[in-house]
Amino acid sequence: MSHDHTTESSSLDTRLAALPREQPPARDPWPQILASISVAATPPVAARRRVPLALAAGIALLVAAGFIGWQMHGFRQAALAPPLAGAGADGRPAAAFAVPVGAGYLATRVALERTYRERLQLLAPATRDRIEQDLATIRAANADIRQALAADPESAVLNRLLESTWQQEFDLYATVVRNTAPAAPRSRT
Numbered sequence: 001m002s003h004d005h006t007t008e009s010s011s012l013d014t015r016l017a018a019l020p021r022e023q024p025p026a027r028d029p030w031p032q033i034l035a036s037i038s039v040a041a042t043p044p045v046a047a048r049r050r051v052p053l054a055l056a057a058g059i060a061l062l063v064a065a066g067f068i069g070w071q072m073h074g075f076r077q078a079a080l081a082p083p084l085a086g087a088g089a090d091g092r093p094a095a096a097f098a099v100p101v102g103a104g105y106l107a108t109r110v111a112l113e114r115t116y117r118e119r120l121q122l123l124a125p126a127t128r129d130r131i132e133q134d135l136a137t138i139r140a141a142n143a144d145i146r147q148a149l150a151a152d153p154e155s156a157v158l159n160r161l162l163e164s165t166w167q168q169e170f171d172l173y174a175t176v177v178r179n180t181a182p183a184a185p186r187s188r189t
Contacts, residue, residue: 052123052124052126052127053126053127055123055127055179056126056127056130056131059130059131059134059172059175059176059179060130060134062171062175063134063138063168063171063172063175066167066168066171067164067168109170112170112173112174112177113173115173115177116172116173116176116177119176119177119180119181120132120176120180122180123176123180131172131176134172135169135172138165138168138169138172139165139169141161141165142162142165142166142169145158145161145162145165146162149162
């Protein structure tokens, strides 16, 4: 059984040459291509859900970094620290671990906490829960430090740590308020 390849190939060449050089598509493919690009450009639902978690992780990281930095600064300065304001006649620091009660402090704290609570409701429930856990940790640290100060009221390190927990609490409030503020309208210049 022998095949004549020359006849087959010339027959194929003839048939190929008879085909039209250009063939328009049966339908316009661009609408389907554009639709697939639009779908691909939209982030998946899972990616959109990660944004609040990333925000919460960022806030937690900022609080932890602030605490560590403040603590390290306090430890470096503790050995060289002059007596605290309100030191006794002998130069030893007086117990300074009471919660500040000045009118300006209290008014600022109440206003900031109120704004914080309002803005906290704008966050996703998981983010809100994480921030509340961070706040509870800061307040527990504050209570622990105050308890330690009751036993050692002259400790400059403990007094500075207590001050830093108050600052961290305010920083947490401010971070939530700042990150949930509505975008300010931009002017064109």
